[in-house]
Amino acid sequence: MYEVVIVMPTYNEAENIKKVIPSLLQILKESGIQGYILVVDDSSPDGTAEIAEEIGRETGLVGVLKRPRKLGLGSAYIDGFKHVIENMSMVKYVCEMDADGSHPAEILPEMVALAEKEGYDIIIASRYISRGRWEEKSLIRRIISRGANLLARISTGINVSDLTSGYRVIRLSVLKEVVDRLSELNSGYIFQVELIHLLHKAGARIGEYPLIFKPRMYGRSKLGKREIISFASWCIKNLVRRWIP
Ligand SMILES: Nc1nc2c(ncn2[C@@H]2O[C@H](COP(=O)(O)OP(=O)(O)OP(=O)(O)O)[C@@H](O)[C@H]2O)c(=O)[nH]1
């Protein structure tokens, strides 16, 4: 029934989704894409799930997967993907998208069109290719992101400029091929790199599309020190695994 399902993990994004979901639905409508938004919410205390459910009742195009507590970004995507695979038919692509307004919905139709035209299995919206950029004021965050990408690239050997970008279109058929292995992946931010690594090993073709990444609209970041440490330790372990069989 749906061509594209946007899986959107949320934790305390009430103010953001009031804007992000309606504008995404508008873009889908204008571009003629049969789309559906699946919000995966971890019992956000600010009532994010209830707002998404209300929009769902009004439009019929938003569903909410509710989880009992904050279980991490990666595990939210895994549950969302499994839900799509098990319960929805005829879906061609899933899209990973943040709920905080950082990921412009306007480029989603172009990302899907690029996958269709060139036969890519994954399109990553990238800050680090020509015409892409990150409107981030904090120099520290920009350095962390560049460092994380460099480390992830060395660790996985995958020649993609923005392995940590969380805005992607993925062909569902390739995701189905690795579905049994998804639960082996970490639940934190390193999940994004691990997922590309897994799909790449399964033979997925990867393309990139320029992303102008904006700072979150409202609310607080969930990226903490623990995430950075677990990210770096996965990259180092993976590098050692690749070099020492
Ligand atoms: N369901 C769920 N969603 C999460 C969790 N952690 C983060 N998210 C969501 O994942 C998306 C990305 O998280 P962000 O906090 O925006 O991470 P970021 O983009 O690196 O950092 P900032 O934009 O600066 O805040 C957002 O939509 C969050 O609400 C989680 O544990 N569970």
Ligand SMILES: [Mg+2]
């Ligand atoms: Mg964000």
